[in-house]
Amino acid sequence: MFAKRIVLGLFLLFVVSELYSVSFGAWGAMTGKGKFFVNPILYSTFEPVAGLDLVSGYGFTDNFDLFVNLSTISYADSSFAWGGSWLMPRYDLGSLSILGYNILGVLVGYSTEFYGGLQYHTSLNFVPNFFIEVNAFGTYYASGSFSYGGIIAPVFKIVDMFAIYFETDLAMNGEELSYDFVPGIDLNFGSAGELSLGYKIISQTIGAWYFVAF
Numbered sequence: 001m002f003a004k005r006i007v008l009g010l011f012l013l014f015v016v017s018e019l020y021s022v023s024f025g026a027w028g029a030m031t032g033k034g035k036f037f038v039n040p041i042l043y044s045t046f047e048p049v050a051g052l053d054l055v056s057g058y059g060f061t062d063n064f065d066l067f068v069n070l071s072t073i074s075y076a077d078s079s080f081a082w083g084g085s086w087l088m089p090r091y092d093l094g095s096l097s098i099l100g101y102n103i104l105g106v107l108v109g110y111s112t113e114f115y116g117g118l119q120y121h122t123s124l125n126f127v128p129n130f131f132i133e134v135n136a137f138g139t140y141y142a143s144g145s146f147s148y149g150g151i152i153a154p155v156f157k158i159v160d161m162f163a164i165y166f167e168t169d170l171a172m173n174g175e176e177l178s179y180d181f182v183p184g185i186d187l188n189f190g191s192a193g194e195l196s197l198g199y200k201i202i203s204q205t206i207g208a209w210y211f212v213a214f
Helices: none
Strands: 036-044 050-059 064-076 079-092 099-110 114-127 130-141 146-159 162-173 176-188 194-200 205-213
Touching: 079 114, 099 130, 146 176, 162 194
Parallel strands: none
Antiparallel strands: 036 050, 036 205, 050 064, 064 079, 079 099, 099 114, 114 130, 130 146, 146 162, 162 176, 176 194, 194 205
8 A cells, every 4th residue: 555645855955946836745847838846745644654646748839748757656665656647738718807827737647446537636826825725526437437526725835935734635446535734834945946745634645746847
């Protein structure tokens, strides 16, 4: 079994960052035309169980980008295991009223079986220092099972480089509902990148992600 996702990436600070997302689990705005990004994800429980997602991507146009998880690597019981890979092309339909972006994505991948599905990513922008990141997904697995759910994360920006959030993760697998709550902080270092730190309360998982684009 793999640990629940939460994030940490350690990259040298020699690249230019784009605004990405703030909360623990939501995918954010478009990468930007001609921009390449790296977004490693490290997550761990106290067992210890640890995992690393090597996520990267590129913006082909202002409205079209491609996310790729090059590999998921997990560590448990003193051994490493490969956990699969996926890719997700995304298209931004454009902002609409309070929607900061309006993104449709198609996710396909392989872990212990092939799977694919649709995703929707947006941000509800109410006032300058408060917004809600929202992701929704539906995933079909080769075995015939289906899951769907979403992420809702209110974000409060305290100052330009510091924000706090409280994320709710929901997923329905068959008739089984799973959920988690993720309080966290986001540190935006401008040209040096962006770091999000969080803690999943139900699954007791800690970690962070770091996003840099150039």
